[in-house]
Amino acid sequence: MGLEERTQKTGPRPERPHARADWKQMVGIGVVASILGIAAGLLIDWFPIAASDEAKPIDTLWDVLIIFSVPVFVGVTVVVLFSVWKFSMRPGEENLDGPPIHGNTRLEVIWTAIPAVILVGLCTYAFIVLEDVEAVEGRPMEVRVVGEQFAWTFYYKRGGNEEVASRELYVPKDQQVRFTLQSKDVLHDFWVPAFRMKKDAVPGIDVTYTVTPNRIGSYPIVCAELCGLGHAVMRSTAHVVERPKFDTWLSELGQPAEEEQGGGGGGGGGGSGETDGKAIFASENCGSCHTLADAGTTGAVGPDLDDVLADKDEAFIKTSIEDPEAEIADGYQGGIMPPNYRETIPGPQLDALVTYLSEVTKGG
Ligand code: CUA
Numbered sequence: 001m002g003l004e005e006r007t008q009k010t011g012p013r014p015e016r017p018h019a020r021a022d023w024k025q026m027v028g029i030g031v032v033a034s035i036l037g038i039a040a041g042l043l044i045d046w047f048p049i050a051a052s053d054e055a056k057p058i059d060t061l062w063d064v065l066i067i068f069s070v071p072v073f074v075g076v077t078v079v080v081l082f083s084v085w086k087f088s089m090r091p092g093e094e095n096l097d098g099p100p101i102h103g104n105t106r107l108e109v110i111w112t113a114i115p116a117v118i119l120v121g122l123c124t125y126a127f128i129v130l131e132d133v134e135a136v137e138g139r140p141m142e143v144r145v146v147g148e149q150f151a152w153t154f155y156y157k158r159g160g161n162e163e164v165a166s167r168e169l170y171v172p173k174d175q176q177v178r179f180t181l182q183s184k185d186v187l188h189d190f191w192v193p194a195f196r197m198k199k200d201a202v203p204g205i206d207v208t209y210t211v212t213p214n215r216i217g218s219y220p221i222v223c224a225e226l227c228g229l230g231h232a233v234m235r236s237t238a239h240v241v242e243r244p245k246f247d248t249w250l251s252e253l254g255q256p257a258e259e260e261q262g263g264g265g266g267g268g269g270g271g272s273g274e275t276d277g278k279a280i281f282a283s284e285n286c287g288s289c290h291t292l293a294d295a296g297t298t299g300a301v302g303p304d305l306d307d308v309l310a311d312k313d314e315a316f317i318k319t320s321i322e323d324p325e326a327e328i329a330d331g332y333q334g335g336i337m338p339p340n341y342r343e344t345i346p347g348p349q350l351d352a353l354v355t356y357l358s359e360v361t362k363g364g
Contacts, residue, residue: 041066147188150230151338189225230336277356294360
């Protein structure tokens with residue numbers, strides 16, 4: 001009986017009453033939702049602490065983007081949801097036509113022109129900010145950043161043309177630094193969130209960008225381009241330090257630190273003269289991938305060292321660190337351990353690390 005009734009009702013759908021009130025209601029909900037959305041967007045702390053001069057204009061740009069884009073998103077969503085709720089077909093209207101609308105030129109011009117103006121304005125603003133943060137003042141300090149599966153290596157010029165390598169980034173506060181990004185294999189992406197700067201390292205091409213760190217502290221460095229199995233562990237640390245501390249660090253970088261070697265350790269230095277194997281294990285972050293009972297680490301990315309090194313001599317351990325691909329433990333995948341330790345851990349430290357690993361894994 002109900003069906004009969006429905007099939008007989010055809011022809012244009014009658015104009016709904018209260019159409020004007022509905023329209024006002026929709027605009028009202030849209031405005032309120034947009035204001036709430038913008039407030040939430042500005043209140044949320046999207047980014048980590050800012051540690052460079054470039055961070056401020058970039059964060060401001062982000063806020064402006066939120067202010068303009070949230071109402072667009074909220075506006076479209078509100079219209080869609082409101083229409084579904086208010087104007088959807090009621091039972092019994094299945095065979096009725098909608099109102100005969102043939103477009104609305106004025107409305108279409110408005111909803112094309114407004115986004116176009118917003119888009120051109122935001123692009124212009126973003127371009128100005130980009131020019132601003134990329135401007136080079138005077139002579140920046142040069143750091144060559146080399147990405148490879150799966151490690152970063154930082155090269156510094158010292159004295160004349162001597163180049164020294166480090167696995168962690170050190171930069172002096174308030175010194176503009178120009179990074180030259182290179183890659184040995186695939187695409188990587190050098191990203192220090194606290195600096196807000198991020199660019200791809202492309203094989204065969206030098207990519208540069210400048211940053212002026214302005215806050216003392218240590219900040220994560222992340223590879224932001226999916227580059228293979230070890231992508232997630234391709235991390236390092238950026239240290240922003242006072243100028244004198246940086247100079248000392250650079251002068252000691254990669255030095256054999258012979259004085260400390262005979263003296264039995266205990267030097268309070270920045271790590272480069274360290275010959276305590278356990279401390280090196282910690283500072284090189286070996287434990288983030290490897291389990292080692294003596295160091296209290298439980299990493300599971302690479303082999304459990306207590307297990308795989310129990311019957312191995314120092315020569316094997318040294319080879320495994322210098323050339324991780326030489327022999328891959330059963331059940332593990334090659335190509336994940338950083339291949340640059342040979343270059344970045346000075347000889348005496350590497351030996352100390354090897355001795356330490358050999359000693360603590362022979363449980364007895
Ligand atoms: Cu390198 Cu991801």
